[in-house]
Amino acid sequence: MELFQGIFDSLGITEFVKPSIGITDVLDILIVAYIIYKIIFWIKETRAWALFKGILVIFALAAVASILKLNTILWILSNTISVGIIALLIVFQPEMRKALEQLGKGKFFSYFTRSDDAGDEKAAARTVDEIVKAAGKMGAVKTGALILMEQEVPLGDLERTGIPIDAIVSSQLLINIFEHNTPLHDGAVIIRHNRVAAATCFLPLTDSNEVSMELGTRHRAAIGASEVSDAYVIVVSEETGKISVARGGVLYRDLTTEQLKTMLSQQNQTGRKKWMIWKGRPEK
Known part of the structure; x- marks a missing residue:
């Protein structure tokens, strides 16, 4: 523990607070992880997978532009993000409808x-x-x-x-x-x-x-x-x-x-x- 405290002191961290994790926190993490997994698994089986990879490329370019201080590219991205969200809803409309149908077909509702x-x-x-x-x-x-x-x-x-x-x-x-x-x-x-x-x-x-x-x-x-x-x-x-x-x-x-x-x-x-x-x- 003294070793970790020395590392924190060298980084300018004077106080180390031990995180408190309860059962609800673990449950929360597991639910979020499962939802993310199901979303990725569902997208991978649809035509949206190629579009999803294209979006990831755009985010990667935005991260590079932020690191390199490419202000023009950042300005374009920041001013088109609102339009982009609407465009994504239109592009992914068939896939979103299918996802909601799959949710409605869940075993819970069948009873x-x-x-x-x-x-x-x-x-x-x-x-x-x-x-x-x-x-x-x-x-x-x-x-x-x-x-x-x-x-x-x-x-x-x-x-x-x-x-x-x-x-x-x-x-x-x-x-x-x-x-x-x-x-x-x-x-x-x-x-x-x-x-x-x-x-x-x-x-x-x-x-x-x-x-x-x-x-x-x-x-x-x-x-x-x-x-x-x-x-x-x-x-x-x-x-x-x-x-x-x-x-x-x-x-x-x-x-x-x-x-x-x-x-x-x-x-x-x-x-x-x-x-x-x-x-x-x-x-x-």
Whole structure:
């Protein structure tokens, strides 16, 4: 301790105050560190990463200009910072919206938004069976299809672009909707609470540059819809008849009907387990 006191004396520091760190301080630091980590991790997975690196370069240049006393550059930066903040909000608007959507899709809120119908295991299992049956039959005859199974994030914005149906899910209904040259075949079907909510819905296309060029508009729309929601998006290719599922911006291609049923059944079991816990009934 005397060694450190001598160093402080040489630096002109006459009094050394030992910092007091409590549990709340440690918790505060951990929360801030986690938030910064999540922000960087999220930015790195979006187009904003290149823009973020450009901003870091500008700050580095400002630091160099401050050290070297480059007054003209400092004057330009100081007078444009207010405009720059507004410009950043405009440039990062899609990424900020996606971040807020991801926040709203958090598991905490899912316990408050699940309805009674979502806990109906028999209805959910029947819905999965009908979707799998329809996908298999449409794939066999190469009938293109696009089906969204709503989860925690409401798909009201997408539903309003289509035509309301409000019917029980059945393979015959789905096949009839996507039959060639029928009024409802163009667009997507949205399934909510084990019912067909709407058809001919328009979906946003993905902006990802990592999507294979061999994929058409239907697959790009499926990926785009899965990027802005937590829905399971089932796609049947009109060219090959192969079945794919988009989830969280990832496309799982060339699935068999058994694999499709497994994926959809697992998500239904997960949703039911969350509901049972919230209602206070232990899962057996």
